[in-house]
Every structure is written in structure tokens, then in C-alpha cells.
Amino acid sequence: MVDGGRAGGDARTGDPGTGAEGVWEERVQRAAHPLAYPALRSARRRPVVRVPRIGVVVSDAAIAREVLLDLDHFSKVGPGAPSDLWTPVLGPSVLLNMEGAEHAALRRALGPLFSPRAVRELVSGADVAGGAGTPGAGADGGGVLPDLTRRLAAGEKVDLAAAVTAQAGAVICGMVGLPPTDDAVRSAMSAARTITGMVRLHRHGLTRSQVVRARAVLERLTAPARVAYRAGDPATVPGRMRDLGLSEREAMGAVGAFVLTGTETIQSLVPRLVAIAHDTGWTTRLLADDAALRRRAVEEGLRVTVPTPAMLRSVRADATVGGLPVAAGERVVIATVNCCRAAGGFDPDRPVDPAVRHLWFGAGPHFCLGMPLAMAQVDAVLDALAAAASDGRVPVVGRRRAARGVLVPAYRSLELSLGESA
Numbered sequence: 001m002v003d004g005g006r007a008g009g010d011a012r013t014g015d016p017g018t019g020a021e022g023v024w025e026e027r028v029q030r031a032a033h034p035l036a037y038p039a040l041r042s043a044r045r046r047p048v049v050r051v052p053r054i055g056v057v058v059s060d061a062a063i064a065r066e067v068l069l070d071l072d073h074f075s076k077v078g079p080g081a082p083s084d085l086w087t088p089v090l091g092p093s094v095l096l097n098m099e100g101a102e103h104a105a106l107r108r109a110l111g112p113l114f115s116p117r118a119v120r121e122l123v124s125g126a127d128v129a130g131g132a133g134t135p136g137a138g139a140d141g142g143g144v145l146p147d148l149t150r151r152l153a154a155g156e157k158v159d160l161a162a163a164v165t166a167q168a169g170a171v172i173c174g175m176v177g178l179p180p181t182d183d184a185v186r187s188a189m190s191a192a193r194t195i196t197g198m199v200r201l202h203r204h205g206l207t208r209s210q211v212v213r214a215r216a217v218l219e220r221l222t223a224p225a226r227v228a229y230r231a232g233d234p235a236t237v238p239g240r241m242r243d244l245g246l247s248e249r250e251a252m253g254a255v256g257a258f259v260l261t262g263t264e265t266i267q268s269l270v271p272r273l274v275a276i277a278h279d280t281g282w283t284t285r286l287l288a289d290d291a292a293l294r295r296r297a298v299e300e301g302l303r304v305t306v307p308t309p310a311m312l313r314s315v316r317a318d319a320t321v322g323g324l325p326v327a328a329g330e331r332v333v334i335a336t337v338n339c340c341r342a343a344g345g346f347d348p349d350r351p352v353d354p355a356v357r358h359l360w361f362g363a364g365p366h367f368c369l370g371m372p373l374a375m376a377q378v379d380a381v382l383d384a385l386a387a388a389a390s391d392g393r394v395p396v397v398g399r400r401r402a403a404r405g406v407l408v409p410a411y412r413s414l415e416l417s418l419g420e421s422a
């Protein structure tokens with residue numbers, strides 16, 4: 001049966017709607033942030049509003065872009081900005097807490113790690129290497145995604161959230177220079193989650209004891225990266241960083257930043273995208289052999305899920321944001337989730353407002369460095385699902401559970417099996 005495509009949500013108000021897509025997306029968001037999510041959403045009908053304890057909240061895409069591009073007045077370094085959170089844990093030079101010429105130079109140096117070829121190698125390397133014992137992988141050592149295809153095609157129920165977690169963990173192992181064994185993948189993912197789980201929107205930084213814990217966790221995680229860097233083996237990412245001219249400190253900072261920014265976002269996006277496609281009757285088209293259609297559906301999935309729901313900036317010098325005066329030292333919270341979802345629920349057939357396009361990956365000099373890797377990881381999972389679909393059957397969603405207490409809203413489990421599309 002060909003699915004018909006049911007758009008959810010209200011394009012006028014940005015409300016998620018009462019269809020299964022809207023209901024489940026709300027559950028996922030509220031399970032992660034029972035207080036901060038409703039607080040952010042309550043600001044959504046005003047382009048800019050000052051919210052006590054949170055900051056100046058921006059819910060309009062065009063104004064958000066103006067802030068992200070105005071480097072004279074808004075910065076990732078300063079009170080209330082990401083530097084407050086991450087500098088004590090990662091050190092002062094890890095892209096997401098830098099500005100200016102040094103930031104641009106480090107981005108240039110890291111660029112080749114995200115070339116199409118490099119990300120292909122990282123994703124396929126993670127998969128080939130993800131052998132027996134890797135969470136979600138088969139006893140034949142065939143890798144997480146081939147195993148996902150095989151089990152689905154054999155009529156089994158699989159947990160997509162677990163498979164994507166294993167895949168994302170294997171990519172991180174590749175980055176830190178570890179073979180993705182069961183233990184390595186599990187501890188990489190739980191290390192990343194331990195650290196990001198400490199972040200709360202109403203607190204500007206981590207407590208002293210959280211910083212100590214986060215540093216210890218990160219040190220354990222990046223220890224193999226340090227060894228790989230020192231060995232200088234260009235087959236490993238840390239070895240390539242050395243080849244690219246990065247100092248050991250810069251390379252370890254970058255590895256830490258990749259782990260913190262690049263794991264939970266993927267874990268969040270892929271199962272939610274597949275769930276939304278199921279709930280709106282888009283699965284057949286998402287998995288069809290049509291790259292342009294898939295790209296549109298994935299981008300629309302990014303627009304409605306917004307795996308990075310907010311971006312923080314510190315006001316460097318007195319300015320106005322959408323007409324509201326802001327003072328140096330104040331915090332601006334770009335509510336990306338409000339900006340992106342203002343157009344309503346998932347509908348890949350609706351043209352995307354240029355102000356919103358790609359805002360889910362940011363804008364300006366801090367635009368997501370890992371976007372090519374993210375897209376390659378999504379494609380790899382969708383290819384694995386498409387390979388299992390046959391005889392008009394597609395993966396359909398069974399039982400699912402939202403994850404609680406995580407920084408990036410996600411499914412804790414999402415059961416899939418082959419069946420007739422809705």
C-alpha cells in the first residue's frame with residue numbers, strides 16, 4: 001500500500017497538532033525537559049521576549065539569523081554563553097567557545113575531517129568494524145547496520161534507538177581511535193550522555209563537582225585519542241589532526257567537542273525522523289530510491305525535530321534584538337525549536353521559508369561543522385532500512401518510549417518490524 005502523506009500541526013500557530021506525529025513529538029520533548037520545554041514554548045508567540053531566569057528568548061527565524069550573524073554584539077564567549085558551560089570542561093579552544101580569527105583558523109584546519117570522502121570512510125568504517133558483541137550487532141560480526149537490515153528482513157522486531165546509538169557510538173570510537181567493541185561503544189555513549197545530561201537551561205554553568213566529574217569522564221574517553229595522536233597514524237582521526245597541524249591540546253579539545261555535539265544529535269534525529277515518517281504516512285517515500293525526495297524529507301524531519309533546540313549567545317555590547325533593548329552581559333536564547341516549528345508540522349511538500357532553511361544547523365561562523373557527517377549517518381541508517389523493505393512492506397513502528405532526563409530530546413526505544421505501511 002502506498003502511504004498518502006498526512007501533514008500534522010498548525011502552520012498558523014506552530015502548534016504541533018493532535019495527530020500521532022504532534023503527540024509523540026510533544027512527549028519526547030517533555031520527557032527530556034519537563035520544565036524548560038514548556039517555558040521555551042510559552043514564548044513562541046512573541047518574536048522576542050525576556051523570560052526571567054532564562055534570558056532574552058528569540059522565536060523568530062529572521063531575528064535569530066540577525067543575532068547569529070552580528071558578531072559585534074553577540075558572542076559564544078561571555079556570561080550565559082556556551083563558554084560558561086564548556087570552557088571549564090574542555091578548555092578554552094574548542095570551536096564552540098571561541099570567536100574571531102583563532103576560531104576561523106581552527107575550523108579551517110579541521111575542515112578536511114568532514115570532507116565527503118572522510119565522512120564516508122568514518123561511517124562505513126564504523127559499520128564494517130562494528131563486529132560481534134557491538135550492542136545491536138549480530139553474532140556474525142557483520143556490523144550494526146547490516147545486522148539491522150538482516151534482522152528486519154528476517155521478520156524480527158528491532159529497536160531502532162539502540163541500533164542508532166550503537167552506530168553513533170561506533171563513529172565516536174572511530175574518532176577517538178578505538179576499535180568499536182561492545183564495551184568501547186557503550187562507554188563512549190554513556191560518557192557523552194553523563195556530561196551533556198548535566199546541562200540545564202536555567203543554569204548558566206556547571207557546578208564545581210559537575211566540572212570535576214565531566215573532566216574525569218572526558219579524560220577517560222579521550223585517553224585513546226591522545227595515544228593515537230602521539231602515534232601520528234593517519235588512519236586514525238587524531239593522527240590526521242596531527243597531520244593537519246593541530247597541537248595535541250587543540251586535537252583533544254576538538255575530539256571532546258565532537259563527542260559532545262555529534263552523538264546525541266544523531267541519536268535524537270534518526271529514530272524521531274523514522275517515527276514521524278510512520279506517523280504521517282511518509283515511510284515509503286522516505287525510503288524510496290529518490291535522493292531528492294529523501295533529502296527533502298530528512299530536512300523537514302530536521303526542521304520539526306530540531307535536535308539542537310536552543311543556541312546561546314552572550315550580549316557583548318548594548319544592542320537591540322527585534323526592537324527589544326538588550327544590555328552587555330545579558331543572555332540571548334535562540335529558541336531554534338520555536339523558530340523552526342513556526343511553520344507547522346511535518347510536510348516535505350511545503351516550501352521552506354528561506355529564513356528557516358538550515359537554521360537547525362545554526363548560521364554564520366559557528367554553523368554546524370559536522371553537518372556532512374550527520375547527513376552521512378542518517379543516510380546510512382535509511383539505506384539499511386530501505387534494504388530490508390521489500391514486497392511493498394516497510395518498517396512500521398511498534399512500541400516506543402521517550403527518553404527522560406537527557407539534554408537532547410530522543411526516543412529511549414523505538415520498535416520496528418516490517419509490515420504494510422499505514
Ligand code: HEM
Nearest residue numbers: 095096258261262265307308311361362366368369370374
Ligand atoms: C542532526 C545532527 C546535528 C545537528 C542538528 C547539529 C546542530 C548544530 C548547531 C545548531 C550548531 C551551532 C550552534 C551555535 O551556533 O550555537 C552546531 C555546531 C557544531 N556541530 Fe553540530 N549538529 C549535528 C551533528 C553534528 C555532528 C555529527 C558533529 C560532528 C562530530 C557536529 C559537530 C559540531 C561542531 C564541532 C560544532 C561547533 C562549530 C563551531 O562552533 O564552529 N554536529 N551543530
